[in-house]
Every structure is written in structure tokens, then in C-alpha cells.
Amino acid sequence: MRLLSCSDPGLAAGTHADSTLLRRLYAFAPGGGLRTNFVATVDGAGAGADGLTGSINNPADKIVFDLNRELADVVLAGAATIDAESYGPTAGATPLVAVSNRCLLPRGWRAGAPGPGSAILVTVKDADPAALAGARAALGPDHVWTIGHGVVDLEQVVARLTAEGWTKVLCEGGPRLHTELLRRDLVDQLALTWVPHLIAGQAPRIAHGPNLTVNLTLKHLIESAGTLLTLWERRGPAASG
Numbered sequence: 256m257r258l259l260s261c262s263d264p265g266l267a268a269g270t271h272a273d274s275t276l277l278r279r280l281y282a283f284a285p286g287g288g289l290r291t292n293f294v295a296t297v298d299g300a301g302a303g304a305d306g307l308t309g310s311i312n313n314p315a316d317k318i319v320f321d322l323n324r325e326l327a328d329v330v331l332a333g334a335a336t337i338d339a340e341s342y343g344p345t346a347g348a349t350p351l352v353a354v355s356n357r358c359l360l361p362r363g364w365r366a367g368a369p370g371p372g373s374a375i376l377v378t379v380k381d382a383d384p385a386a387l388a389g390a391r392a393a394l395g396p397d398h399v400w401t402i403g404h405g406v407v408d409l410e411q412v413v414a415r416l417t418a419e420g421w422t423k424v425l426c427e428g429g430p431r432l433h434t435e436l437l438r439r440d441l442v443d444q445l446a447l448t449w450v451p452h453l454i455a456g457q458a459p460r461i462a463h464g465p466n467l468t469v470n471l472t473l474k475h476l477i478e479s480a481g482t483l484l485t486l487w488e489r490r491g492p493a494a495s496g
Contacts, residue, residue: 256315256484260476272477280475281322281446281486287422288443289331289413291433292323293461296450300458301430307340315479316448323446324349327425329416334359334376336429344374349425352377352416354432356406358386365393377412379403413441434464440492445471451481468494 256272261280270276283290294312295301303310312320324330327349332342334355343363344351351374353361358378376390380401390399402411416424426436436442447461471487478484 256477256479258475259478260473262472262474277318277322278326280477281319281326283326283423284443287328287417287424289424289426289436289441290323290327290444290446291426291428291436291442292320292446293428293433294320294448294450295461296452296454296458298453298455299460300454300456301428301461302458304454304456304458306458309340311450311452311454312448313450313482315482315484316450319446319448319484323425326423328421328423329419330425330427331412331416332427333429333432334361336427336432337361338363342427348373350375350421352412354407354409354412358382358390360386360390360393374398375400377402377407379405379407381405409436409439409441428461430459430461430463434462434467437462437469437493438465438467438495440489442469442489444474444489445487447485447487449483449485466495
């Protein structure tokens with residue numbers, strides 16, 4: 256891996272990006288923040304033909320994926336994404352928080368979480384009572400948060416995570432949740448990997464939903480055998496349309 260560009264004037268282009276430098280480049284700000292992490296093909300596909308990211312990511316992306324999880328306090332994702340990607344809670348690992356307006360419990364979580372706080376489902380106060388009861392039975396009542404009516408109130412979710420001491424939040428999608436977080440100006444940084452593939456088809460982009468414009472500033476660009484690893488910072492509020 257080699258550094259091609261960096262906003263830190265103390266780091267020169269061409270510098271070898273070893274594990275120590277990667278930790279420095281991807282470190283969260285001292286006060287934390289919300290970072291999203293995605294992989295995409297050169298033609299903008301956010302998943303492979305099978306609808307999963309595993310069919311387009313590669314070893315370089317996996318290094319950054321694992322590092323972002325290690326550096327974060329908590330991982331936030333849509334329940335459907337966690338279900339599709341088979342992200343299961345693991346005792347001692349970074350806690351996983353699933354967001355679902357329909358109180359969807361990911362299949363890998365239905366046998367119960369392996370450790371306190373390792374899996375949390377966030378849904379709405381007016382969710383189906385049977386679905387709520389099932390989620391609470393599987394995860395424990397303290398691991399099912401009801402925030403908002405009709406749709407999950409994402410501002411309150413971020414505030415609750417902060418109150419729990421989880422200030423470094425990593426969101427791994429999906430595209431609709433990403434767009435809603437962007438629209439509400441809750442995203443501080445985007446970690447995006449471009450893999451050297453074209454796949455065409457109807458795969459979603461990393462953001463999907465109502466039109467919006469979010470201006471970004473590049474913090475760094477790293478190259479590894481044609482794969483481009485980037486970290487972007489939001490510059491100003493999102494604009495609709």
C-alpha cells in the first residue's frame with residue numbers, strides 16, 4: 256500500500272502505508288464522530304451480482320474494513336444489511352446495533368446475543384407487539400431500543416449511542432440508511448474503497464433514496480494493486496435536490 260494523497264502536510268505522497276500509518280490515517284477525531292464505510296466498483300456498484308459486498312471486496316478492502324471496526328466503539332447498520340451480510344454478534348467484539356423500522360431481527364441474532372451489549376436492535380415505539388416481544392426474548396429487554404414513531408429517529412439513536420459512551424460510530428449501510436444519515440447531517444466521514452472492477456447490472460450505489468448533495472473533502476488516498484482506499488470528510492450541510 257502506498258499513500259498517494261493526504262491532507263496531513265507531514266505525510267508525503269509515495270509513503271508506504273504500513274499498519275502503523277493506517278491506524279494513524281483512519282483514527283477517529285478525539286471527540287469521535289460518525290463514519291460510514293463502503294466498497295464500490297469503478298462503475299459505482301455497491302454490491303456484486305449476488306447483492307452482497309463480499310463478491311466485490313478484496314484483501315486491501317478487508318484490511319481497512321477490519322481496522323475501522325477495531326477503531327470504532329460501535330457498529331451501526333440496517334437490520335436488512337446485517338441479515339443479508341450475515342453479520343453475527345461476537346462476544347468481546349465491537350457491539351453491533353441494527354436499525355429496523357419493522358422490528359426485523361437479523362436471522363443470525365435469533366438464538367440470542369453472546370454477550371452483554373454485543374447486539375442491540377433499534378426499532379420504533381409502535382412496532383408490532385409480537386415482533387417486539389420476540390426481539391426482547393432473543394436479545395434481552397435492555398438490548399431492544401424503541402426510538403421514534405413510524406420510522407426510527409436517527410438523531411436520537413446517535414444521541415443514545417453517545418450517552419452509552421460510544422462516541423466513535425461506524426455505519427456499514429445499507430444505502431438507504433446511509434442516505435438518511437447524510438440527509439440529516441449525521442455523517443462526519445466516509446471511508447470508501449474503489450475496487451478495480453466493472454460489473455454493470457442493477458446493483459445499488461452506496462447511497463440510495465431522495466436526491467441530495469453532500470460536499471466532501473478528501474483526507475487521504477491510498478493505492479494497493481489498483482484498489483483505491485479513501486477517507487472523505489463532510490463539508491457543510493446536505494442540500495436536497
